[in-house]
Amino acid sequence: MTVEIRKATANDVEAVLALWQRATGPTALVDRADDIERLIRTPTSALLLADDNGELVGSVVAGWDGWRGNLYRVGVAPERRSHGLGTRLVRAAEAALAALGCPRVTALVHLELGDAAPFWNKVGYAHDTEVGRFVRNL
Numbered sequence: 001m002t003v004e005i006r007k008a009t010a011n012d013v014e015a016v017l018a019l020w021q022r023a024t025g026p027t028a029l030v031d032r033a034d035d036i037e038r039l040i041r042t043p044t045s046a047l048l049l050a051d052d053n054g055e056l057v058g059s060v061v062a063g064w065d066g067w068r069g070n071l072y073r074v075g076v077a078p079e080r081r082s083h084g085l086g087t088r089l090v091r092a093a094e095a096a097l098a099a100l101g102c103p104r105v106t107a108l109v110h111l112e113l114g115d116a117a118p119f120w121n122k123v124g125y126a127h128d129t130e131v132g133r134f135v136r137n138l
């Protein structure tokens with residue numbers, strides 16, 4: 001299996017939407033093509049994809065706001081799990097953030113997904129039980 005981890009381009013948008021439908025967890029907002037296009041155009045953020053000869057089999061979003069890094073949308077196609085792709089995606093996202101000077105990374109984790117917490121623990125992330133998330137849609 002030769003899977004490349006690469007940055008998304010505008011040509012990937014429809015395939016990313018399809019991948020997210022089957023590989024990532026629940027979303028608070030409906031995924032839209034123009035939101036993904038904006039993400040791809042944002043220079044300090046990265047949408048990284050696991051690409052197996054043209055087939056998208058995994059993704060991660062790495063966001064950098066100049067202060068801290070955030071990881072979203074880590075997901076691997078169900079039939080491709082447990083072969084190290086999730087770990088490779090996280091490591092690539094960390095490298096992209098570190099190259100921008102990011103000192104600390106937060107992963108947005110859906111605790112109700114059975115695979116999520118063991119995975120994040122395994123790739124070196126501690127569950128911070130003292131800090132919660134307060135959110136508001138704009």
Ligand SMILES: CC(C)(COP(=O)(O)OP(=O)(O)OC[C@H]1O[C@@H](n2cnc3c(N)ncnc32)[C@H](O)[C@@H]1OP(=O)(O)O)[C@@H](O)C(=O)NCCC(=O)NCCS
Pocket residue numbers: 023024025073074075076077080081082083084085086087088108109110111113114115116118119120122123
């Ligand atoms: C979580 C997810 C991204 C992991 O991707 P993956 O490619 O299977 O991950 P890896 O193969 O790199 O696994 C790394 C480690 O995570 C742990 N892990 C992965 N899936 C696990 C599971 N179902 N149960 C327990 N541990 C698991 C294992 O310790 C594994 O190490 P090992 O293979 O040496 O045992 C994938 O299962 C997925 O897409 N799940 C659905 C979406 C999701 O939960 N995303 C997390 C965002 S909140």
